[in-house]
Amino acid sequence: MSAAIRVRGLERRFGDFVAVNDVSFEVGAGEIFGYLGANGAGKSTTIRMLCGLLAATAGAAEVAGVDVVHRPADVRRAIGYMSQRFSLYLDLTVDENLAFFGGAYGIFGARLRARREAVAAELDLGALGAELTGSLAGGVRQRLALACAILHEPRVVFLDEPTAGVDPEARRTFWRLIRRLARAGSTIFVTTHYMDEAEYCDRVGLMVDGRLAALDTPSGLKRELAPGRMFEVHGARAAEVAAALPGATVEPFGASLHVRPADTSADAATLREALARRGLAASVAETDVTLEDVFLRVVGRTP
């Protein structure tokens, strides 16, 4: 299957400032691709170029088969875009919003009706047609925004922080639907600050200062960039633990500490012993390494 998104040496300069520097990657059809990075690292600039909203100053990019660098206007038909701010009209009903966005993509009449039904079924919006968008709960509105973005059956869907602030139930439903879309062949490109959401992705790319600093599956990234294990230590102070375990990174976490020992082979028992030898009677339990740890390691501010 051809790649849904192919980016090679993409660059964007603003005067002397290089916002996106030699970025290359490929996203396969049906893949859920996560894009992480600090604000200002070049994430939004990259997405805007892929959506045909901003011209690239160098490099090549192909989205859904369209050469987006040379024919940006053509890519709009092939992509869907859902922004964090949900560009929905709160004073229109669900059906009216769908009709509007359908119309914007050139979908009318019978085709609109068919797509509306299909999308409403796929995203569980069935009975809500006549409801005012403004009166819907956050999670439902989010699904409606997604619905409006996929009416024209785009091959690639861009999601910009799609689940910000939504309750966990709605978030999980949303991601279930996203995975359903992906299995049906849509490629999903999502940016997020929720680290656990990044875990839902097949692969994750990390942008740092305009460069793609890392790209792999979540587990691959963790293995590669944050090797070793993470432990939760309860009952001792950070300074004491740091002294007892030279080279370890110690971070306060509420009433406990997250500790990553320098010795990657150490386990809970070893640590407990090391602390006990210093007279510290602390409880030690293993905990998960997160993508946040990866992120921090990549950015260079290692915990």
Next chain:
Amino acid sequence: MSAIEATHLRRRFGERVAVRDVTLRVEAGEIYGLIGPDGAGKTTTLRMIADLLEPEAGEVRLDGALGYMPQQYSLYGDLSVAENLAFFREMYGLSRDAFRARRDRLLALTRLAAFRDRRAQALSGGMYKKLALACALLHEPKVLLLDEPTTGVDPVSRRELWDLLHEFLAEGMAIVIATPYMDEAARCHRAGMLDRGVLLVEGAPSELLAAFRHPVLAVRGDRDALEDLLAGDEDVLAYTPAGARLRIVVRDGRERDDVARLERAGARTEPAMASFEDVFLARMRDARSAP
């Protein structure tokens, strides 16, 4: 007396009840997480504690001066870092020496010293929030309320904000932080999960996880096939991807049957840890389905 005592707060806006009955107590040196999605009532609760909103019912008692950091961008974008700090100094009436000492310390902790002449609107999101925090801390409050300080902020800046908070916790400050990120409950001494104006559950993070009675498993196998299998399984309360595996939450008591079923389908399972989102979801479902 606790540093913060808010009892049975209630507030409605027109027809909608934003905060139904919230009670929380925070001691000095403690950080309390008010965790919940949009619309749960976090901002309304914080505003009532900060005396920016009058509660319909309930009482608030604070032991010491208050610092507040609202959710919106609340500083003056066309003023520089230094000018913003100087302005709030005048609002709090700080003496020159007190201000200088405090300001220098805050600029060092927030790593904004090099940017003191930069306009606030030219700061990155994370830096802006650090500045907002610095402005709220200028007058050395004993109590600090933060409304979603880490929302939309990248992990690096987020961790820096947390480090900053821990600095001041050590000095005896009481902090309440409202956040939609469930996993931030782990960083608090105690957390309260808020949904639709009611605290679903409250306690130390470890207690919240320990009290979660449904077993959690990490399952490795063909993810798509597994999802189909699990979608129809009544005993599986939730399943989410976690890297290459699936995390599933099984109904209490049904673990053994489920493991057997999964292994028959060719998957391998092992116990995994519950997440705060699991806790929230379970409680939320119970609360919403209750009569």
Next chain:
Amino acid sequence: MNASLRRVRAIAHKEVLHMIRDARVVYLALGLPVIMLLLFGYGISMDVDHIPIAVVDHDHTRASRLLVEKLVAGESFVVAARADSAAETEPLLRRGDVMAVVVVPEHYQRDLARREPQPAQLLVDGSDGIVASIALGDAVGALQTVGPAPPPLLARFNPAMRSAYNFVPGVIAVILAMVSSLLTGLTIAREWERGSMEQLFATPVRRSEIILGKLIPYAALGMLQTLLIVTLGSWLFDVPIRGSLLLLFGASALFLCAMLGIGLTVSVITKSQLVSVQVALLVTMLPTTLLSGFMFPISNMPWVLRVIASVLPGRYYITALRGVFLKGNGIGVLAPDLLALAAFSVFVLAVGVVKFQRRLS
């Protein structure tokens, strides 16, 4: 310095920084008065010169020639055509080639000597009312100096009836009303919309301190505008300042407080920049332009409007300005107007403070 004053000063200082850093404010505040002044002064003129006339002289005597000379001696009229009969001038009037026709009757000189003067006729194109009435006035003035007749009426205080004397005070009032209320209308609502008001209320600052602190820089700006218009007005258009400058600026300061107060109060109540601007302009600029006596005399208005005009500050300010500029009136005469302005300011600012909700709803 006392804590409250410190806070007022800090708010005023911050407002000055905002003003300076938003170039539009400066252009609006200082550019607009100059533009309006120039427009009124050079563009829109109520003085009409060089009106083309036709002369029909049936007498052809020295006296009739003298009459015509007197008419064109001032700059008001220019002889554009001569005709032998009034009927001949009809097409000229129709086409607009001339605006008026002077018809000197036969035997004009002879009748003048006999002390039974037959008046000359002036036919004026009435289709342009303003020009017509000015032409009429000018002509009557000129013609009356010719024979034994009562002395012409001079317009006292404004003998040449220069329109500049009229509009400069008016422009000051309208500019102050418009710019002040606009800028202050924005400032509080903007802080609400952006979210900084919420942060501000978490500090010990009081509502009155916020209002006062924001008032001061805009008042200073308003005084600068007044100075600008007064200076330009007297330099470019020779408008005299016969009264005390102190009184002039004093009255302006009071009017400013009233206008700023309206802007602030509207901003406090609506909390929306968009609505603030519309309401503030409606409530300040329109009344100041239409109901202050600037363009239309209040005494001619129906009683409802007269009542409304008497409640609004515009009318008192225009009276004070005209008094100082043109009549040289002192505080004795103007005291009631100044008091009215002061009372209005205090009232509207008090409403603003009271309506300023510290708590979010």
